[in-house]
Amino acid sequence: MNHSIYLAWNYLKYHWGKTLLLVFAISMVIFIPTALNLFANRGSERMMARAVTTPLLAGSKGSATDLTLSSLYFRDPGIPPLEYHEVKAIEQEGLATAIPLHINYRVKTQPIIGTSNQYFGFRNTQFREGRPMAVLGECVLGAVAAEVLGAEVGDAVISSPAGAFDVAGSFPLKMTVVGVLEQTNTPDDDAVFTDIKTTWVISGKAHGHDDLTTVTSDSLLLSRTDSIAVASKAVLSYTEITPENINSFHFHGNPDSYPVNAVIAVPKDKKSELILRGRYETQGDNVQIVVPELVVEELLETVVSIKEILTLAAVSIGLATLVITLLVFSLSIRLRKKEIQTLRYIGAARGRITAVLSLEILLVFALSLLLTLTYLLVIAILGIPLLEKLIH
Amino acid sequence: MISCRDVRFSYTADFSLEIDHLEIGKGNRVAVTGASGCGKTTFIKLLAGILRPDSGKIFLNDLDMTTYSMAELQDLRIVKTGLVFQEFELLDYLRVIDNVTLPLRINPVLKFGQEHRQRALELLDAVGLRDKSKRYPGQLSQGERQRVAVCRSMIATPEILLCDEPTANLDAKNRDAILRLIFDYCDTFKATLVLVTHDREIVSAFDQQIDLSTYSFNRNSKTDES
Incomplete structure (x- = not known):
């Protein structure tokens, strides 16, 4: 032998x-369907893991997929926002803890997630340094966001306008970083978390400015009576919330009507979950409640079908390559x-x-297999983090 | 001792080789001559057991080769005979040293050992190619390649050397060197040599000459011992 x-x-x-040439061709034929499966399985696992740990999601009626994807992966919401009183409604009856999510704004490329400090406990996220948000204008960075923005505790980050022509639509608010989260390899890593009220400040629903009762300059006032002072456009809102100006921040209108993109509902028990689901399914108003696990499962069924088609295509190409390889060997034997x-x-x-x-044929296949394993190893080292980024 | 009795072989109706009686003594040097197409190569292949005669008997040291299976003939061939071809037939993907030791790697009857590697180097040394033992055949001249082929035929120390026009593609200098090498081997190991040649100049150096075109081509054959 x-x-x-x-x-x-x-x-x-x-x-x-x-x-x-033969080794490369054969290795690619083995590698492509294997990697496809690996990627699809890993992606599915990641997506499922995030969905499974999120019991219920409430949002405006519309696409359940849009609601789930935007809430779990912080993508731009594809459905209109809810009003804040829906958050209160879920909590009021003691059936569940309601965690609001406001996902409209960004710091450069990183999404700003307006929520409550309960979110960190719910996701079981640890702080690498610092603490949760305590007052208006504070934020906590995910591990990747901290790296991308080059910020750490004590630094400040500024929210970006939603669009080039949206200068008046959202205020560039300077937020103080008070905490940085441990890396979790989930979309939380990319996020800039802040209190939901801070996102309302960014949206212009709340703002702070000089106390008009003490203003002496007439150019800042349109009119003044004993009880009301009407400000002119010359009065500027603060772009940073500081201990000195925080008391001047106030909300216009009823905060119950302020926007929330989604609500994570964490039921107290299974019974509470069923009651909650039943209520929103029968009420027929503008709110829907979904089970993310079921939505993602449905989504993955489509992905699995696509994967199966691709695998079938790859296997067909593989068989063709195998036949060509055997033909090459048979011609080689003739020569x-x-x-x-x-x-x-x-x-x-x-x-x-x-x-x-x-043995010549076996060695070629053995080398191809070895090369395939090398590819897979490289993919496991370099590709999976890349995949995770893509999934995020 | 090689002996042929009433051997008949034909490829087609146009060609047949017939040898009624032929004896080649142990240690003899026999030159096989004849016109092109008269069956010289066929004769060598019959003696080597590569071809089987249609009828008749071929004996090798009193062993009737015609009763052997092809597999047994292969085992017999690799132990008893060394073959040299006109076109050298070296494997282009093996280095010179590996080409020489090739017979020891292709049949489990022979066991390859370190001593064979040493012997291969000695053979290459004897033909002036030791320093080229790591080269590939494509990096050698015609004469050098034929010397390697001759070394390969000798590696298992066979009793019989069967050479099919080994000097046909060589110049006089290389021809003489190859013949000297083959003759030296036969003298040292008392080996029998059957060598096909067109070269009349070298026939006188042999003990015996068989002219196949005179005796065998589509005729009743006879043996001619010179």
Whole structure:
């Protein structure tokens, strides 16, 4: 056997160009469907893990998929917002803890998530440094967001306008970083968390400015009576919330009507969950409540179908490549007829010639397999984090 | 001792080789001559057991080769005979040293050992190719390649050397070197030599000459011992 391997190996080594080409082609044929499966499975696992740990989501009626994806992965919401009183409504009856999510704004490319400090406990997120938000204008960064923004505790980050022509639609608010989260390899890593009220400040629903009762400049006032002072456009809102100006921040209108994109509802128990689901399913108003696990499961069924089609295509290509490879070997044996004849003439056992030729094929497949494993190892080291980023 | 009795072989209706009686003594040097197409190569293949005669008997040291299976003939061939071809037939993907030791790697009847590697180097040394033992055949000249082929035929120390026009593609200098090498081997190991040649100049160096075109081509054969 050693001699057969020696001869087979020498043949492959001498014809290294042909060997490499075959090894590369075969390895790609094995690698593509394997990697596809690996990626799809890993992606599905990640998506499912996030969905499974989120019991219920409430949002405006519309696409359950949009609601789930925007709430779990902090994508731009595709459905209109709820009013804040819905958060209170869920909590009022003691059936569940309601965690609001406001997802409209960004700091550069990182999404600003307006929520409550309960979110960190719910996601079981640890603080790498610092603490949760305590007052208006404070924020906590996910691990990746901190890295991307180059910010740490004590630094400040500024919210970006939602669009180039939205200068008046959202205020660029300077927020103080008070905490940085441990990396979790979830979308939380990319987020800038702040209190939901701070996002309302960004949206202009709340603001702070100089106390008009003490203003002396007439240019800042349109009119003044004993009880009312009407400000002119010259009165500027503060762009940073500081201990000195925090008391001047106030909300206009009823905060119950302020926007919330989604509500994570964490029921007290299974019974509470069923009551909650039943209520929103029968009420028929503008609110829907979904089970993210079921929504993601449905979504993944589509992904699995696509994966199966792709796998089928890859397997078909693989079979074709296999046939071509065998054809190459069979043609090669024909071309080597004289060499085989010489071996027989000088006394080679028939089994030995067959063994050498078979080992050449086996070695090519073994090398292909080795190369495939190398690809997969590289993918596991470099590709999976990349995939996780994509999933985020 | 090689002996042929009433051997008949034909490829087609146009060609047949017939040898009624032929004896080649142990240690003899026999030159096989004849016109192109008269069956010289066929004769060598019959003696080597590569081809089987249609009828008749071929004896190798009193062993009737015609009763052997092809597999047994291969085992017999690799132990008893060394073959040299006109076109050298070296494997291009093996280095010179590996080409020489090839017979020891292709049949389990022979066991490859370190001593064979040493012997291969000695053979290459004897033909002036030791320093080229790591090269591939494609990096050698015609004469050098034929010397490697001759070394390969000798590696298992066979009793019989069967050479099919080994000097046909060589110049006079290389021809003489190859013949000297083959003759030296036969002298040292008392080996029998059957060598096909067109070269009339070298025939006188042999103990015996068989002219196949005179005796065998589509005729009743006879043996001619010179």
